[in-house]
Amino acid sequence: MSDTHSSSLLAIVSHAKEYGFIYPSSEIYEGLQAVYDYGPYGAALKRNVQNLWWQSMTQLHSNIVGMDAAILMHPRTWKASGHVDSFEDLMVDNKDSKKRYRIDVLIENHAAELSAQGEKTRAQELLEKLQALLQAEELAGLHTLLLQEKIVCPISRTANWTEVHRFNLMFATKVGAxxxxxxxxxxxxxxxxxxxxxxxxVQKTARMKVPFGIAQIGKAFRNEIVARQFIFRMREFEQMEMQFFIQPGSEEKWFNYWQQARWQWHIALGLTEEKLRIKPHAQLAHYAKAAVDIEYQFPFGYKEIEGIHARSDFDLKNHEVASRKKLQYFDPELNQNYLPHVIETSLGSDRLILMLLCEAFTEETITEEESAKTRTYLKLHPALAPIKAAIFPLVKKDNLPQKAQEIFKSLKYDFPLIYEENQSIGKRYARQDLIGTPYCITIDHQTLEDDTVTLRERDSMQQERVHVNILRDFLLEKVSFKSILAKLPTIDSVLI
Incomplete structure (x- = not known):
């Protein structure tokens, strides 16, 4: 067996569709750009990931609770938060192709081309100019830079650009009959x-004391113009966020804690540590005092999967002013009121799914005697796999299906399973490999004699004979979230 081959994004996209993970939305109507639907196994994988994150936040930590806010909120919320005035991208249109682009993406892509051509110094200088112009909000300067670099539209191949303009990313709708x-x-x-x-x-009803956190999983919507790279950047996506409320002045301690804690969470999923990195923000958001991204090396380069931000008291202060409602917390230990500061951890659920698929997609060349063939499987952590085990009767006769169904029924209340009896056992194994099922259980004639079955492990393909009585406990140990949660730090040691 040889080393695994590196996987391309195209291969992963194709695999995700063919094996029931992710489909283009509304595909029978030619789809809707940057919108995707999760199939049977994708939905199960996503739910597993979200449940793990939820438990790691609200179950491991006695001072973090959850909530589920509505998608629709009073419009003054977004005025107070700054989204109405500043949640925008700087865009430019090509007059010939009629296509719209983010100005920073055009210039960054050009810099990447220069770097690939060996002009790394010039590329770095270009990126520094870009950052300076973005920070100064010099729209005219950005337009001039675009023309000076002779950057052309990828479609029309012309530099016939409009002026740079602002584009708000929020979707607006109407409420009222x-x-x-x-x-x-x-x-x-x-x-x-x-x-x-x-x-x-939340603070009052859950009787929480600062420091404490509020976790939430939910949909968000952004009218992205540059929506690409499969489910990495979408117009409808899901976030897993936790806002941690702290005493003013303790930002550094808690920022460092959550940066390290979130790093360890990703490692516990079985990710290759060499493909992860922490990158400080070169340009801070309007609300942030400090910010870093945890990035993963996708087939298209290092990209953010999670952000950790020190948001100061920006949000609570603005909502207090805009609503004219007091949002201060009374600290009984200090005997004073204050607006807590916030450390945020924000993880894209869909980006995490893409990362797991990229990490798990494995192609191996297996050499048998003088021939070689490629084996493809998803090397998902057993706790995250959509299906935990597959039950197979070796053949469809001799009471083997009845015995297999008996075992299936005894386990289905504890685990998501698949029962299958069609085609050869080898083809059935291969199908489960392709969706990432960690274990296959085969019932054969010996099972009728001594109640033992063949247990096959996905990654190694090794098989062993085990008694049916140990199957439940074996699977509980292997596929439980406990195998991941036990590796994670808890906040108790920091609070002491």
């Missing part, structure tokens, strides 16, 4: 604001 009297509201572009406006509700 009559169009003329309806109010404009927005689909939320992030889930964090639902936590901030409920800060005191």
């Amino acid at each position: 009559q169009e003329e009297n309806a109010d404009t509201i927005y689909l939320r572009p992030e889930t964090a604001q639902g936590i901030f406006v409920n800060f005191l509700n």
Whole structure:
């Protein structure tokens, strides 16, 4: 057996569709750009990931609770948060192709081309100019830089550009029965604001003391113009966010803690540590005092999967002013009121799924005697795999299906299983490999004699004979979240 081959994004996209993980949305109508549907195994994988994250936040930590805020919020929420005025991309249109592009993406792609051609110094200088112009919000300067570098539209191959303009990323809709009297509201572009406006509700009803966190999983919507790289950047996506409320002045301690804790969480999933890195932000968001990204090396390069941000008291302060409602916390230990500061961990659920698929997609060349063949399988952590085990009767006769069904029924209340009796056992093994099922259990004639079955492990393909009585306990040990959660740090040691 040879080393695994590196996988391309195209191969992963094809595999995800063919084996029931992710489909283009509305495909029978030619699809909708940057919108995707999760199939049977993709939905199960996503649910497993979300449940693991939820438990690692709310179950491991006595001072983190969960909530589920509505997608639709009062429009003043987004004015107070700064999204109405500043949640935008800087865009430029090509007059010939009629296509719209993000100016920073055009220039960054050009810099990457220069670097690939050996002009790394010039590429770095170009990126530094770009950052300076973005920070100064010099739209005219960005347009001039685009022309000076002779950057052309990928479609028309011309540099016939419009002026640079702002484009707000929020989706607007109407609330009200009559169009003329309806109010404009927005689909939320992030889930964090639902936590901030409920800060005191949660604190009081859950009887929480600072420091404490509020976790949430939910949909968010952004009208991305540059939506690409499969499910990495979508217009409808899901976030797993936790806002951790702390005493002012303790930002450095908690920022460092959550940066390390989130790094260890990704490692515990079985990811290759060499493919992960922590990258500080070169340019901070309007609300941030400090920020880093955890990035993964996708087939298309290092990209962010999770951000850790020190948000100061920006959000609570702005909502307090805009709502004219007091949001301060009374600290009984200090005997004073204050607005807590916030450390945020924000993880893209869909990006995490793509990362897991990229990490798990494995192609191996297996040499048998003088021939070689390629074996493809998904090397998912057993706790995250959509299906935990498959039950196979060796043949469809001699009471083997009846015995297999008996074992299937005894395990199905504890684990998601597949029962299959069609085609050869080799083809059935191969199908389960392709969806990442960690264990296959085969019932044969010996099973009828001594109640033992053949247990096959996905990655090694090794088989062993085990008694049916140990199957449940074996699977519980191998596929339980405990195998991941036990590796994670808890906050208790920091609070002492």
